[in-house]
Amino acid sequence: MNTSSVPDLATIGLLGFGTMGAGIAQVMAASGRRVVVLETDRARLDEGFALVGASLDAGVTRGRLSENARTSALARITGTTEIRDLAGVEAVLESVTENGELKKALLTRVAALVGEKIPILTNTSALSVTDLAAGLPNPARVAGLHFFNPAPAMRTVEIVRALHTGEDLVDRLFALVETLDGKDAVLVKDRPGFLVNALLMPYLNDVVQEYDDGLASAEDLDAALRLGLGYKSGPLEMLDMIGLDVHLHATEAAYRATLDPRYAPPPLLRRMVAAGMLGAKNGQGFRTGEEGGR
């Protein structure tokens, strides 16, 4: 990684500083880019900076990052609550909550500010990139750039080619991902779940249903799949980490778009979300409430 030369798409206007936004900000800043993050209020910006700080600290503790690299990465990220501060960014990357209307309204305003040439990228996992692009001037400059959670750790980045995405943008995104430390890009179609989540969601739904059907305890289901297949995490601890509400929303969207019953949310998942059990983020999920928990 060469941080002395100016990389392509050197200033990223990042929309949203939640879990994914924070991870993406860290990855972009570590590649030498400047990141301007837009959030709705100061408190959310502070939470985002705290997430980035904690993740960079963990990198320093593990000896994977120097104190200097940590400080300079953080210094390249600035936060704002004013959309006009995004003027001059070289690309926009959207990572706000998975609500199509909200994303479209925000992107319309941002597009009006940055003009027709600036690439607009979305980290959506549940919505159609083509649909988000359709309402914007020059949809050829719109594509998906989909990171996995936690973004600094997971190697894969899906480049989603929507129906109108320009080839030049696809090439630029491959080049961009090349400059991100330890990342590999894969070009995918704009289908529900793209590539990885299209495979993952039915598997997770299936595990939840079998858990509800009493195949094994949550702990034993996770242990069997971790030990039997060498997975880093079992499916139920993975669901806790993703967020039960996030998975429910994504698999509902995929079901609506395909009417494929493999994407239909299992009843237990709906009930847990209705009961306010969201996974690791509120300490109530499949595994987080366990005795002697983690």
Added chain:
Amino acid sequence: MSHSRKTVAVVGAGTMGSGIATVMARAGHTTILFDIDEAGLRRGVDTVHGFFDNSVRKGKLSAGQASAAKAALKGTTSLADLASSEVVVEAVFENLDLKKEIFGQLDEIVSESALFHTNTSTLSVTGIASGSRIPGRVVGTHYCNPAPLMKLVEVADGRHTADWAHRATLEFLGSLGKTGVVTKDRPGFIVNRFLIPWENSCIRALEAGLGTKEAIDSAVPGALGHPMGPFRLLDIVGMDIHQQVATRLYEQLRDPRFFPPPMVERMVAAGDLGRKTGRGFYEYGDTRLFGS
């Protein structure tokens, strides 16, 4: 009792049987490996010895430990030699009648208090247990391949499995250093129940052109923290084995997610079974599965 030395019989000296015998002998149990076929038995015993020799080369066992483990293993082609067994692990090929018959014959040979373990992957534990006059002593213990290296053992009770047999099984597996995970007597237990539809859906994604095999094999582990992609794994498992397991689960569950996609049948027909034949999804110069 967990560290007491037992007499353990392993029935069937194929890949799984010899792997399980390795586990037993390494744990210090007097191990009797049975196979009906003299040549098959010799191959099985050689496999166990070869594993211990490799362990010495890799520094995982001392020469003394390896010779003690080898000395703990005896081979036989006579079921009568299993008379002193306290635990019998059945690991013959997946044929319900054969497995039932073995337990029925062993009823007449071993003590009534001996535990019967079946290493079936796709048959019903209850069905296999019905071959014994004492179905309460029969427990499903499904080891993963390669058994000496994989910690997981899926434990499934049949309808008539007795509490004492269940408890003794978990304790025994613990003494082997295995993690016994308790599941139900349902087709595929846990791992195959989820792995087979997963692999099938990856194959269907490949058939549908959602990505090349290389792209899918890179993107999936890079996104989900899997040790390897789905097609690399299938090449290790073997397409013939995947086809057999998938078909058996489909026959029991009638759920199309388990049915092997057409590409599987084509690859098996072409002899592209994976690493063992030198070609599956990928080409291999070296057909050894787990290195040396």
